[in-house]
Amino acid sequence: MLTKYDNKEKFDHIFQLFSSGLIFINDRGILLDMNSYAEKILLINKNDYIGRNAKNLYNMFNLCDEEKEILTEKLQKEGYLENHLEYKPIDGEYKYVHVVISKQFDSGLYLLEINDESEKIYMKKRLDQSESLRTLGQLAAGIAHEIRNPMTSLKGFTQLLSQNATEDTQRYLTVIKHEIDQMENILTQFLELSKPSKSKFxxxxxxxxxxxxxxxxxxxxxxxxxxxxxxxxxxxxxxxxxxxxxxxxxxxxxxxxxxxxxxxxxxxxxxxxxxxxxxxxxxxxxxxxxxxxxxxxxxxxxxxxxxxxxxxxxxxxxxxxxxxxxxxxxxxxxxxxxxxxxxxxxxxxxxxxxxxxxxxxx
Missing domain, CATH: 3.30.565.10 (Histidine kinase-like ATPase, C-terminal domain)
Incomplete structure (x- = not known):
């Protein structure tokens, strides 16, 4: 049920059935009401926030103090604010939300509209990651042959030299062999990321x-x-x-x-x-x-x-x-x-x- 304010009857039906999360805040920063979709997106119970300062909710967004001041000043000056923000519920993983705040000049209230875009953002991150791995794979396939051949030669000559090496030279050759092994290990990791999986499930x-x-x-x-x-x-x-x-x-x-x-x-x-x-x-x-x-x-x-x-x-x-x-x-x-x-x-x-x-x- 909406907290009492002007034109309540006009907004009530739309408010509850709207496909986005909606939150009403008065000019003193007090949270008046939110619809069930907002509760679902933010993973909260509205009864814990209604009648309290909206800062309690605002602090759950991943913003530093300077960013909060800039956004608040912009909202007060222009009466409108739109942004994509990270939101950290009390329990659960980060969410990515699209927030639009507009001042309703007829009533003096602020209407916050919020949409959950987490799935879209996570999908984009997965696609970006896959693209990075594909690029890495192309790079690995292109250089593997060129690098492995000289490394094989270096390793062979190192083994030959070690047969008649002095103690000091042997120590240096051991370091060289270790570094060659490290290079081979890096190249192997390259190829593991690039080649199609042959997993045994x-x-x-x-x-x-x-x-x-x-x-x-x-x-x-x-x-x-x-x-x-x-x-x-x-x-x-x-x-x-x-x-x-x-x-x-x-x-x-x-x-x-x-x-x-x-x-x-x-x-x-x-x-x-x-x-x-x-x-x-x-x-x-x-x-x-x-x-x-x-x-x-x-x-x-x-x-x-x-x-x-x-x-x-x-x-x-x-x-x-x-x-x-x-x-x-x-x-x-x-x-x-x-x-x-x-x-x-x-x-x-x-x-x-x-x-x-x-x-x-x-």
Whole structure:
């Protein structure tokens, strides 16, 4: 029911049935009412906000104080504001919304119209990522032959020289060999991103797979004074269809990144849980240095890295593997507190997903 204000009857029917989220705010900044679609988009209960200052809602948009001041000043001056904003619900992932605020001069109220464009934005990001990987693939295919031939020669001559080398020369040759191996490793990662997948899809029991990965990474974590804690809210029968080795690489990469982000030790929490729509989520949460807002949208781009060493191809490969399995990745991070990667995969019941990505269904 709308809070009392002029022309209530005129707007009531349209207000409730309108296909966009609508919110009314008075000239003192008090939120008067919102329709059910606005509640659905913002994932809130209107009763928690009606009668309170709209700043309580405004603060949930991903804006710095300076941006808020600029937008507020523009709205007060022109009586109209339109923008695309990131919105962080109390529970849930970021949403991307299109917001239009206009002043109703007959009543003095501000009408906020909001539309959820998250699906469109996430799709664009996936397409941009796929395009980046395709470009990388073309680059890799073009240079692989030209680089591998001289590297093979260098490696062969290094082995020949090492047969009669002095102790000092042997040390230098060992360094050269290590660097050649590193170059080959980078080139291999190039090609893994470029070539069509030849994955061997089988039924994988999620909990068993995660425990195998954790047992494998436990010695490295122990050396860094890091505890690996596993919790699960699924049954042992929870399974997905996928390539076991590729998925293990994904989770090893996630745990390894967490370990590297925690030089002072701490805890990494791995949690397995069900998601709506026959999906399973494997989250890896560290207590590392975190990722700032500027970089978090770049982490899956080829060659992007915040590490002093590394190729910047690891997470690109992770993204490609999860995408090939019909899943997606959600990332949340707070600088100084840590990062959580959620790997979301369709359970085996949801088989048809794999038909759409040209994999052999079970």
């Amino acid at each position: 089988t039924v994988i029991y999620v909990e068993d797979t995660i425990l195998e990965v954790v047992n494998f990474m436990a010695p490295e974590a122990l050396l860094k004074s890091i505890n690996l804690n596993v919790s699960s809210q699924v049954t042992k029968e929870c399974h997905v269809v996928g390539d076991s080795q590729l998925l293990k690489q994904v989770f090893i990469n996630a745990i390894k990144n967490g370990i590297e982000a925690m030089p002072n030790g701490g805890n990494i929490h791995i949690n397995i849980s069900c998601r709506p729509g026959h999906q399973v989520s494997i989250s890896v949460k560290d207590q590392g240095h975190g990722i700032d807002d500027i970089n978090i949208n770049k982490i899956f781009q080829p060659f992007f890295t915040t590490k002093t060493t590394g190729t910047g191809l690891g997470l690109s490969h992770v993204y490609k593997v999860i995408e090939e399995h019909g899943g997606n990745i959600e990332v949340q991070s707070m600088v100084g507190e840590g990062t959580t990667f959620d790997f979301i995969l369709p359970c085996r019941k949801n088989r048809m997903v794999f038909d759409n990505i040209n994999h052999r269904p079970i």
